[in-house]
Amino acid sequence: GDVRRIFESLVFHGATDQILVDAHPHIGTNKLPKIVQNIREVIQQHGGEVHFNTKVTDFVIKDNTLKAIVLNDNNEMAVDRVILATGHSARDIFDLLHKKDIALQAKSFAMGVRVEHPQHIIDSIQYHCSGDRSELLPAASYSLVEQVKDRGVYSFCMCPGGFIVPAATAPGEVVVNGMSPSKRNNLYANSGIVVEINVDKDIPKYEKFGALKGLEYQKALERLAFTSGGRTQTAPAQRLTDFVEGNLSVDLNPTSYQPGLNSAPLHSLLPKLIGSRLRQGFKAFGDKMHGYYTAEANIVGVESRTSSPVSIPRNEKLEHPVIKGLFPCGEGGGYAGGIVSAAMDGERCAEAAMVGL
Ligand SMILES: Cc1cc2nc3c(=O)[nH]c(=O)nc-3n(C[C@H](O)[C@H](O)[C@H](O)COP(=O)(O)OP(=O)(O)OC[C@H]3O[C@@H](n4cnc5c(N)ncnc54)[C@H](O)[C@@H]3O)c2cc1C
Incomplete structure (x- = not known):
């Protein structure tokens, strides 16, 4: 993938430009919160929304098509596509998918x-x-x-x-x-x-x-x-x-x-x-x-958390093979192992989810 593009994006959001030339690029834990805040603000400036203290607790699926996500305040949000990038430690999400018989694989x-x-x-x-x-x-x-x-x-x-x-x-x-x-x-x-x-x-x-x-x-x-x-x-x-x-x-x-x-x-x-x-x-x-x-x-x-022990399958369109509208992504889906590969997979999933919009 285009590693350089991810580094450039991190520099744009405040990381040191040393990461563009270092053999072992490193940002530093102390610098990351500000960079993440900058990324969030750029997303918001382009019309994105960030819902703090909110988590997905269920999926509403009809005829194998994703219709809505249920949030922890029990409100439903209608959706026709979701990029599921909840990371390798979202065990409640793995349990939920398993209970709903949505295909998962041990990895x-x-x-x-x-x-x-x-x-x-x-x-x-x-x-x-x-x-x-x-x-x-x-x-x-x-x-x-x-x-x-x-x-x-x-x-x-x-x-x-x-x-x-x-x-x-x-x-x-x-x-x-x-x-x-x-x-x-x-x-x-x-x-x-x-x-x-x-x-x-x-x-x-x-x-x-x-x-x-x-x-x-x-x-x-x-x-x-x-x-x-x-x-x-x-x-x-x-x-x-x-x-x-x-x-x-x-x-x-x-x-x-x-x-x-x-x-x-x-x-x-x-x-x-x-x-x-x-x-x-x-x-x-x-x-x-x-x-x-x-x-x-x-x-x-x-x-124990080097990588996800579960993967969520997806087809060549990066969509779950059974559930239409669900795009498993990043480390929790089993498609990344670190900041840069997760970022690249996020970009790929965003492009795949936009097809037909
Ligand atoms: C201490 C530490 C140090 C690390 N150091 C490095 C490093 O130096 N270099 C490197 O490349 N990688 C490092 N990593 C790994 C890196 O952080 C991950 O590989 C990367 O963040 C994975 O990205 P992701 O987007 O797939 O998932 P995550 O970054 O885990 O993001 C998942 C997001 O989903 C949210 N979420 C979870 N469940 C729900 C839900 N039900 N509803 C809504 N939201 C939900 C979470 O709150 C989180 O914000 C480190 C990890 C840790 C913990």
Whole structure:
């Protein structure tokens, strides 16, 4: 797709023009709210409307054609086409579609943990420096991948100079994610380290949930993180070397994760499918990056929302194959994995939905 066009649009709405030339374009969490506000205002200037505190709770469908959406105030809004871009965490939408027998598909995805190192360790490995990196150099990043027992184990959303953040969307679950401010100047480097889950082969006990089997597996792991983390947003954690060697950590390293960490035996709590591959993967990463495998790093559970475990099918016109007027879009539909690909898919769906207008 036209990645450059998306970057140009972000620059138009206030992102730094460095993203047009950088090899690893980055806007920064602290800059995004203003950019999103600018995007919203441009949409409104062109006749669009934004309804805050409003959510879709039902679809009115007659003869396989979408007629209206029901909102949380029970009002109906008549529609003849809807771009459904509710993201990979809108579990109520997946449940609703499933209950209404609207075709969904289970999709392979990935889950694991976040690993956090002091940034200076990653700098010293990548820049081959002892002590602090030069002021002229940015916080170093890395990208790692290893095949372990027929499944990929890989780094995901590596955040140099960043923070681990809570990303749960409902009570009773702990989910972690990562982000970096624009200057990438925090003291820690964190990254998701995740294992590919093949939904057709890896989770037979969840077959009874049909298209939602991956989603239910994801939920089970997030509940496990909640109970082992201490039943608040404190997250279960272990020193990296303790995790790999199978020891409970007596104490943990300092962390950027604001709600705090609780020492937990993740080596025995995580399903073998994920835990044993992560342990082998971390050892292999230590061989590739000397100094990476260290007791000075923590692993934090769980990184479970790397991508959607469900996809909503669509035909070559980007419309649901059965429900006329429904255009599944973006990460929740299974058609994107990140800001840029979601934006490109949004543009494609907008063009497809306009056909015939
Ligand atoms: C902490 C964090 C850091 C990230 N960092 C990066 C990064 O550095 N780079 C990158 O490329 N990606 C990053 N991502 C991923 C990126 O945010 C997503 O891939 C992207 O936002 C997906 O876009 P989307 O439009 O498909 O869905 P979303 O951005 O999830 O948007 C879905 C929208 O639908 C709304 N919605 C949900 N249900 C309903 C309903 N029933 N009715 C009405 N509205 C509803 C939601 O409120 C939301 O506004 C990060 C994600 C997180 C959580």
